[in-house]
Amino acid sequence: MALNYIWIFFFLVAFVVALLKLIFLGDTGIFPDIVNSTFEMAKTGFEISLGLTGVLTLWMGIMKIGEKGGIVNIFSRFIGPFFNKLFPELGRNHPAYGSIMMNIAANMLNLDNAATPMGLKAMNEMQETNPVKDTASNAQIMFLVLNASGLTLIPISIMVYRAQLGAANPSDIFIPILLATFFATMAGLISVAWYQKINLLDKTILSYLGALTAFVAAIIWLFSGMDKEQITTISRVASNVILFSVIVIFILLGVRKRVNVYEAFIEGAIDGFKVAITIIPYLVAMLVAIGVFRASGAMDWFISGISWCFQTIGINTDFVGALPTALMKPLSGSGSRGMMVDAMTKHGADSFVGRVACTIQGSTDTTFYILAVYFGSVGIKKTRYALTCGLIADFVGVIAAIIIAYLFFH
16 A cells, blocks of 8 residues: 555656646656656666566576475574564464575675575565465565665675776775664664564574674674775675575585475476566556656755755755765665766765765665565565555665764765
8 A cells, every 4th residue: 555655646746846847947848758757667677577587587496496405494493583583473484484584695795686586585485374465464574674674794886886986995885884784774673573563672582683783793893904905805706605605505405305406496487487577567667656756856856955954954964965865765776876876976986975875875775676576576565564664774774874974984
């Protein structure tokens, strides 16, 4: 229901803004621009879905091998107690636990191509035990919000963009991003736990979260003493070694269990192809709405209004140039990436605005995209409070990114 209202809101606001521009500013090109954006974004949505087809086919095939090889039982031994507290309705040894863990691990390593099929696999596995098929379950909401909060340990793609645009030290945003995304993840977890009445003071949850906090602190300490070349080399090598190791380990587990690895892969790959086709209408619908909202100029007006408000109450507005990235981040990953690059191009990669935009870009994932793709892949229409909690994580991540950027760079 929330996505329905948001979808309508985008179109209505875009129409009103475009009409005002036509009447009062004589902008005769505004409506052609909006209509063109519908075609462009529809094409983009299809191309993204088409591009996912191969990746989904591969990774859901690999996940099927791992599932039949017993990876779920192995993961359950390590994370079962924690997940049993966060996903109580799934019970013990649910097949989705393995996919959820692999998705979270891939997101931490900034392995987007691996994270998405694993996440879709988890949603499908949870949907099998969802009693109301068109309504998001508590477990699906918890997983989606944790996914949308986007805890990232190695933001390699952002560092690459900074290097390409001439940053003196492309990795100087590593620690700020790590801190901002950690706060966003905690905010998402706490908000969902509040809705679902999960006791976060439980000793099991506290022990796991404490270990995660210590791990994040250790990563910060390790990389803070390295130069940009070392960080880039280690993160690239480690990410790809881990990724390929997962494939090999899953195959070996299948061999150990005497699974027909090839047939298991084909079985999972067929499911992956079906999921990719299912995603297309949901993704196209959301991207077209976002494109219309952006093409109308409503985004620009909104940012100008925010800047005026901050100036009126006497708050420093040096960060306002990075707000387009913040506002686009929940809506479109490619859009926010474009806004980040634009901010660095306009103001400089090492400018305060450029660094704020980079920190914001790495603080969370793309909430609306994830809602459209993940819920769309299993036919869920009633998302309940998933969007609310996802946006809470986004908001905390953006605020944390701005404050941390002031501490590090201003």
